[in-house]
Amino acid sequence: MSDLRIAVFASGQGSNLHAILAAIADGRLRASIVLVVGNRPEIGAFEVAREFGVPAKLLTSAQFPDEPAFDRALIATLEEHNVGLIALAGYLKKLSPAVVEAFAGQIVNIHPALLPAFGGKGMYGLNVHRAVIEYGCKVSGVTVHLVDSDYDNGPPVAQRCVPVEQGDTPDSLAARVLELEHRLYPEVLQLFAEGRVKVNGRRISILRSGGP
Ligand code: GRF
Secondary structure, rough: OOOOEEEEOOOOOOOOHHHHHHHOOOOOOOOEEEEEEEEEOOOOHHHHHHHHHHOEEEEOOOOOOHHHHHHHHHHHHHHOOOEEEEEEOOOOOOHHHHHHHHHHOOEEEEEEOOOOOOOOOOOOHHHHHHHHHOOOOOOOOEEEEEEOOOOOOOOOOEEEEOOOOOOOOOHHHHHHHHHHHHHHHHHHHHHOOOOEEEEEEEEEEEEOHHHH
């Protein structure tokens, strides 16, 4: 096990969180999930956290009078758990510049399309897959990228494709993409765990295992 301590942030069902924890359990990912952060009480991700015995924290905008207070609480929780990497997995609240700065280069997100297409505000859930199909794309895919303070804007760490099949609906395309997400996210986190992700502006290279 590497000593990479990951916090997963989620707002939804938590299937990516589940895939990451399963990868840790079977040894494909040598890191620890030390904290799950959610911004709504009734989310599947909290059930997944319970199932795997991972500490979880609910932090909502309603609990805090202003954005700086929310940020202070979030940063304090992350520091308490000694978090080295934040993995956003369907987290729908935008991170403020203060949080992005505090964890510069240590926040990744997974997006269910090939950025920079079909990203940005409003592009989440089935909206993404509907837009891909309506555009007439022949491929879609998954992007794991570093996070900056704009939606879906940081440089890609990894991208993979899936075909868009004739007759696909947003649901059928979403299912194909999600299956790929579940494989790709643990693989990318393992690259971070091995210290193989090298950032040079927007160009991210993956160092060979055992040396550059
Ligand atoms: C995934 O499709 C992810 O790409 C997007 O939100 C969805 C989260 O799903 N950012 P889950 O909560 O991990 O099941």
